[in-house]
Amino acid sequence: MPGEPAKRQKREEYKKALTSDEQNAALPKKKFYRQRAHANPFSDHALTYPKSPADMGWASLYPAYAVKNGEEGKAENESHDQTEEEQRRAKAIMKNVEIADIGCGFGGLLFALAPKFPDTLMLGMEIRISVTEYVVDKIRALRTQHASTSAYQNISCLRANTMKFLPNFFSKHQLSKIFLCFPDPHFKQRKHKARIVSYTLNSEYAFVLRPGGIVYTITDVQDLHEWMVEHFERHPSFERVGEEEQEADECVRVMKSETEEGKKVERNGGTKFVALYRRVEDPPWP
Amino acid sequence: MMLPYQCIIAACDRYEAGGNEWILFGVSGSRLVAQSSTGATSIWPAEEHPIEEPSPENEEQEPPEKRVKLSPPLEQKSNFSILRLSNDKKYLVAVTAEDKCIRVFRVDSEGRLQQLIQRCMTRRPCSIALTSDDSTVLCADKFGDVYALPLLPSPEDDQISTPPSEKIEQKKFVPSASLLTVHSGRNRKVLEEQMKQAEKGPSQSKETPKFKHDLLLGHVSMLTDIAYAAVDSRSYIITADRDEHIRISRGPPQAHIIEGFCYGHEEFVSRLCLTSSGRLVSGGGDAHLYVWDWSSYQLLETLPIRDTVLDYYRGHSQLALLLPQDTQAFKTAVCGIWTVPYGGSEGDEVLVACEGVPAIVSFKLGSSATIGTVLPLAGNALDVAFIYARGSSCTAVVSIDHLHRPGSTTEIREDEAMSRLQCFAYQQDGQWAEDGSIVEALEWFNRRAAGEPEAGSDGRAGGGDTVDEKATRDILYGMEKLRKRPGAED
Ligand SMILES: C[S@@+](CC[C@H](N)C(=O)[O-])C[C@H]1O[C@@H](n2cnc3c(N)ncnc32)[C@H](O)[C@@H]1O
Numbered sequence: 001m002p003g004e005p006a007k008r009q010k011r012e013e014y015k016k017a018l019t020s021d022e023q024n025a026a027l028p029k030k031k032f033y034r035q036r037a038h039a040n041p042f043s044d045h046a047l048t049y050p051k052s053p054a055d056m057g058w059a060s061l062y063p064a065y066a067v068k069n070g071e072e073g074k075a076e077n078e079s080h081d082q083t084e085e086e087q088r089r090a091k092a093i094m095k096n097v098e099i100a101d102i103g104c105g106f107g108g109l110l111f112a113l114a115p116k117f118p119d120t121l122m123l124g125m126e127i128r129i130s131v132t133e134y135v136v137d138k139i140r141a142l143r144t145q146h147a148s149t150s151a152y153q154n155i156s157c158l159r160a161n162t163m164k165f166l167p168n169f170f171s172k173h174q175l176s177k178i179f180l181c182f183p184d185p186h187f188k189q190r191k192h193k194a195r196i197v198s199y200t201l202n203s204e205y206a207f208v209l210r211p212g213g214i215v216y217t218i219t220d221v222q223d224l225h226e227w228m229v230e231h232f233e234r235h236p237s238f239e240r241v242g243e244e245e246q247e248a249d250e251c252v253r254v255m256k257s258e259t260e261e262g263k264k265v266e267r268n269g270g271t272k273f274v275a276l277y278r279r280v281e282d283p284p285w286p
Numbered sequence: 287m288m289l290p291y292q293c294i295i296a297a298c299d300r301y302e303a304g305g306n307e308w309i310l311f312g313v314s315g316s317r318l319v320a321q322s323s324t325g326a327t328s329i330w331p332a333e334e335h336p337i338e339e340p341s342p343e344n345e346e347q348e349p350p351e352k353r354v355k356l357s358p359p360l361e362q363k364s365n366f367s368i369l370r371l372s373n374d375k376k377y378l379v380a381v382t383a384e385d386k387c388i389r390v391f392r393v394d395s396e397g398r399l400q401q402l403i404q405r406c407m408t409r410r411p412c413s414i415a416l417t418s419d420d421s422t423v424l425c426a427d428k429f430g431d432v433y434a435l436p437l438l439p440s441p442e443d444d445q446i447s448t449p450p451s452e453k454i455e456q457k458k459f460v461p462s463a464s465l466l467t468v469h470s471g472r473n474r475k476v477l478e479e480q481m482k483q484a485e486k487g488p489s490q491s492k493e494t495p496k497f498k499h500d501l502l503l504g505h506v507s508m509l510t511d512i513a514y515a516a517v518d519s520r521s522y523i524i525t526a527d528r529d530e531h532i533r534i535s536r537g538p539p540q541a542h543i544i545e546g547f548c549y550g551h552e553e554f555v556s557r558l559c560l561t562s563s564g565r566l567v568s569g570g571g572d573a574h575l576y577v578w579d580w581s582s583y584q585l586l587e588t589l590p591i592r593d594t595v596l597d598y599y600r601g602h603s604q605l606a607l608l609l610p611q612d613t614q615a616f617k618t619a620v621c622g623i624w625t626v627p628y629g630g631s632e633g634d635e636v637l638v639a640c641e642g643v644p645a646i647v648s649f650k651l652g653s654s655a656t657i658g659t660v661l662p663l664a665g666n667a668l669d670v671a672f673i674y675a676r677g678s679s680c681t682a683v684v685s686i687d688h689l690h691r692p693g694s695t696t697e698i699r700e701d702e703a704m705s706r707l708q709c710f711a712y713q714q715d716g717q718w719a720e721d722g723s724i725v726e727a728l729e730w731f732n733r734r735a736a737g738e739p740e741a742g743s744d745g746r747a748g749g750g751d752t753v754d755e756k757a758t759r760d761i762l763y764g765m766e767k768l769r770k771r772p773g774a775e776d
Contacts (some may be wrong), residue, residue, distance in 0.1 A: 041506060044770045051530075052549030163506040164529050167547055193429060193506075199542075200431060200504025203535075207544040236542060282543055285536060286519045 005150050011130075018137060025144040030106060033134035038184060039127040041163045041194050049160060053171040057091040062121055064153035065093040084193040088090065097121040097170070100208075102162045103196060105260055107135035109181055111142070112258035114155045120176075124157035125169075163196060173210040177251065180228075180260035185221045191200040197228045199235055206237035209279040214241065218255050218274045220265040225273035232277045241276035249276065289315040290706050292761050293366060296671035297393065301504035308673040310731060313366035314706075315761065318380060318391075318399060318713060321731040323675075326396035329735060365761045368413065372420040377402075377437060379423055381411045383761075388414065388425060390437060399755060405435060405497050422538070425775055426509035426525060429621040433499045434538055500519070502541035505531065510570070510768065511558045517581065524566065524580065526555035528768050532568055534580060546583045554768040559623035561634040565651065569620030569638065572768050577651055589649045591638055592618045594658040598645055599693070601663075605644070608693045618643065619765035622642070624670045628680050637682060639667035640763040643670040644692035646670065646684055646710075648718065660720055663708055665692055665699075668762060675724050680688035680712040683724065687762055695763045698755065707732045750753065 014032045018024075050056040059066035067089060072093075099117070100108050104124030113122060126132045135157035142152040160169065183196040192198075193264055197217065205215055215238065217228050232238045256262050256272055265272055291312035297535045298308040316454065318330040360639040364382035371378055371393075374740045378391040378399065391399040409427035411414040416423055416437065485633060506525035515522045521537025522545070532548040532555055535541050555570030560566055566580040573592035576585055595618050599605040610616055622639035626648075634651040638658070644666050647658040665686035675681045688706050691699045705726055 008726070051552060054549075167531070167533075167544075168549075172546060198504070199501065201506065203503060203542050203544050239435070276699075283540065285540065 015133070015137070019140075022181070025141050027141050028134055029133075030134060033106075033130040035128045035130045037085075039161075039232070040128065041161055041196075045127075045161060047161055047165070049165045049168045049271060051168070053169060053174070054088060055091075056169055058093040058097070059091050060155065061123070061156035061158065062093050064150055065095060065121065067092045067094055074217045084218065093121070095121055095122045096174055099123070099177045099179070100125060100162075100170070100175055100177055101181070102156060103127070103180065103183055104135065105131060105182075107138060107157060108259045108263070109179060109255055110135070110155045110157065111138070111152075112254045113251070114152050116254070118151070118154060120154060122155045123169075124155070125160045125162050126157065127159065127161050129159055133156055134235040136203075163194075163201060166208060170208040172207055173213075175208050176210060176213045177216065178205055178209060178213070179216045179251075179255060181216070181218050181255050181259045182265075183219065183224065185219070185224045187223075192227075195224070195227065197231050198230045202232060202235040202238065206235070206279055211279055213279045215277045215279070216255055216274075217276070218259075218272055220270040220272055220274060222262070222271070225275065229275055235278055237282070238277040239280055241278050246274065246276050253275070288706070289758060290665070290668055290687045290689060290762065291319075292668055293369040294669045294671045294683060294685045295369045295371055295378075296673045296683065297371055297397075298673045306674050308675070309393065310673065310728065311369060311397070311670060312685065312731065312735075313369060313380065314735075316363055316365050316382070318366060318378075319334075319731060319735040320393075320397035320598065321728060321735070322395075322397040323673075323727075324396065326398070327730050327735065328396075328398045330391070330399045330401065353421060365757075367761075370414055370416060372416055372437065373418060374420055377420070379414060379416065379437070381409060381414060386410045388423060388435065390423075402438065405495065405499070405501070407433070408495065412509050413511045415512045415523075417514055417537070418516045424512055424514060424523060425499075426512040428508050429504075430507050430509050430527065431504040432509070432512060432523065432525060432541070433500045434502050434541075435497070435499045439498060454763075497514060502534050502538060503533075503544075505529075505533065507531070508556065508768070510556045513558045513560055513566075515560055515564070515580075517564070522581075524558055524560075526558050526568060526570075528554045530555060530570075531564075532558070532578075534583070540665070548576070548578050548583050548585070550581055550585050554770070556765050556768060557620050557623045559625055559636060561625040561636065561651065562627065563634050565634060567623050567625075567636050567651075569623055570765075571617065571619055573618070575620065575623065575636075575638065575649070587654065589638075589651075589655075590615070590657060591620060591640065594647050594660060595640055595643055595645065597657060598660045598662070605693050617766075617769070619769065621763075621765045622667070622669060624672070624682075626680065626682070626712070627672050637661075637670055639670065639772045641763055642666050642690075642693060642695040644686070646682070650716075659717070661710055661720075663692070664688075664704060666690060666695070666762075673724075675711070675721075675727070681721060681724050682712070682718065683728070684710065685710045689758060690762075695759060695766075696755075705732055 011032045018028055098120050099122040101124045104110060105124050107124050110122055110124045123133055139152055139155055146152055159231055186192060186194045219225050233240060252274055291314050294310060294312040296308055296310045302388040307323050309320055311320045321327045330331045364384040366380055367383040368381035376393060378393050379387045385406055387404045388411060389404045390402045392402055393399060407425060409429045411425045411427050413426045414423055419438055423437055425433045425435060462712045505527045507529040509525055509527050511526045523535045523537055523541055525533045530551040536545060538545045551570060551572055555568050556570040558566060558568050566578040568573055569575040571589060574588035575591050576586045579586055589652040596613060596616055601610055618640040620638060626635040626637060636649050638647045644663045646661040646667050649658045663686050665688045668685045668687055671683045673681050674685060683708055688704050689698060691697045705725060707725055709721045709724040710718040713719050
């Protein structure tokens with residue numbers, strides 16, 4: 001919802017200029033990407049999402065990891081139309097995404113984690129379209145700036161409503177970490193189903209997380225913190241990570257200090273509530 | 287004028303099991319009707335069948351919903367939307383839409399109905415299923431959640447007032463945010479309201495049900511159908527939603543564990559059907575039905591429902607007129623899939639209905655047929671029930687919409703009122719042939735039941751002389767509404 005026409009035009013011109021070659025390495029300016037704070041997770045939106053994780057075109061998001069099409073036997077031995085299998089291979093990457101930042105906002109966490117886990121693919125997922133564009137533009141700029149070291153090739157961002165479509169992107173047990181940083185609080189009681197943490201949604205996080213994987217939560221809203229704690233603790237697939245282990249975790253420090261919201265809370269002198277949950281093994285099934 | 291039967295279902299013994307007794311149940315607007323093969327008939331609600339109260343052991347501890355049961359049944363004005371029979375055929379579970387109530391009826395051998403309990407949910411149930419031991423009703427709702435309710439609550443269950451899931455939500459009346467929280471203008475307003483509210487004490491705006499109902503799982507999408515399957519010692523819950531998902535979860539008590547998804551649909555999924563041999567057939571807004579080996583999430587085959595219907599329309603001048611200029615734009619919305627229960631060596635066969643289509647389509651699975659077989663109907667197909675009317679032959683009873691023009695969900699037909707049922711008997715050669723004799727046997731059910739006492743002002747859809755067109759449409763049709771419109775908000 002990019003506001004009145006003049007503003008919209010300015011934004012479009014800005015973004016066009018940004019993506020034209022000579023300026024490619026310039027970092028995007030946030031003011032051109034601001035968007036109303038709340039998107040309705042229940043509405044249909046004009047979203048694109050893969051039919052299944054196998055249909056996801058990861059190669060365009062992580063080009064440095066794209067599987068190069070097998071030049072060898074690729075001749076004319078089969079028909080011209082690509083088989084489904086071939087199409088899939090063309091979209092494939094050499095390793096799977098392992099870390100998801102759900103509701104990544106302007107991407108502060110991703111940019112801070114990128115150099116810390118240089119060999120791990122990370123994905124920011126954000127429902128707001130312009131905010132996603134900002135992160136995508138910034139990643140492109142950083143990749144250009146760091147072309148010699150190939151830094152920032154391991155992070156990417158896409159627009160998604162994760163509350164509906166998380167299992168369309170990730171297969172069972174694919175992820176090792178999920179970040180839920182400063183989720184929208186949805187204060188009103190009747191909007192609680194819009195919260196990104198709930199007993200029933202936790203089953204989806206458990207599905208895409210491997211046993212031993214961790215969900216990271218942080219918020220400055222005490223009520224939301226307590227809500228998340230209760231809903232995770234009630235869910236048999238999760239156990240709370242102990243305080244000591246939590247504080248020793250490098251990602252906790254990053255999530256407190258590098259997220260945009262974390263910084264805002266810092267400035268306001270607010271409190272940050274952190275809780276981590278480990279996904280446990282599924283119990284035996286008779 | 288009477289309403290069509292929006293749902294029908296039959297209790298029927300297989301012929302091996304010693305006979306061909308059956309009871310056919312149907313719902314027409316807000317009434318539930320039954321006729322048995324012995325000729326017995328009954329209608330619910332009816333004045334002459336006051337609800338008998340199972341005497342409570344302890345008057346003092348009488349839980350609230352027992353009082354609800356005492357309200358005169360004629361007050362019931364909600365229209366039925368779902369009918370299920372318990373596996374032992376002793377109970378009929380029905381859902382009424384407007385009041386969101388799950389009702390359990392005891393069925394006697396004559397098909398007489400006695401409502402034992404009604405439980406009103408907070409969200410409208412979209413589909414229900416029973417566990418194979420008949421102990422539990424699984425209710426899938428419009429908000430995407432699945433709840434488990436005991437079919438018949440035990441006295442202990444009645445003591446449980448609020449399930450833990452809702453306790454969490456109700457516990458706090460402290461404001462959600464502190465003044466140090468980062469605020470948008472809107473949030474600040476909510477916070478101020480909450481502070482005011484906190485002074486006044488808890489708001490009891492939304493009553494949470496007082497009966498036992500456990501939250502098992504949920505999607506962030508409208509659920510459209512639910513199925514329960516038991517394979518060896520394991521049980522599963524299969525759920526379908528408007529966002530193309532088919533989810534396989536473990537059965538209770540491990541229903542929080544998602545085992546996997548059957549990926550492939552590109553439009554809403556509206557119906558799930560487990561076949562006699564244990565396959566899953568799913569359908570919805572897509573041009574094909576999908577057949578799954580669901581325990582391994584593998585797609586086995588697709589069945590061209592849209593093209594079959596399109597072909598049929600093209601071959602009938604009246605229906606061909608209804609086709610859009612560009613037949614690419616012709617779409618079907620599956621509103622029913624039924625597995626044909628001959629359970630013999632013939633292999634799986636399903637019957638399929640699409641919303642607003644005056645036909646039933648039959649597909650034999652695994653036959654790699656490029657097109658289905660069409661059973662033409664005189665009105666749009668609404669529901670199918672199977673009975674073994676004579677000896678070995680299986681009969682499909684089809685309820686049809688006799689109010690709207692065939693092929694239309696909006697235009698009222700002008701010709702004379704016709705039958706609300708059509709029957710097809712399964713033939714030796716594997717085909718279905720229309721069988722008028724069963725319709726005759728169902729004369730009471732078909733024409734008279736629920737036809738007479740339609741007092742004009744009782745507020746029921748279909749009461750009186752004029753049918754409330756909009757209300758009728760809402761009762762009969764709702765699938766096409768599930769389709770997403772392009773260009774939805776950002
Ligand atoms: C308060 S912001 C936090 C941003 C970032 N994580 C941080 O800590 O700075 C919450 C973000 O979650 C996004 N969001 C909310 N619901 C979402 C959903 N269903 N799917 C994806 N993103 C969502 C919002 O658009 C918003 O950008």
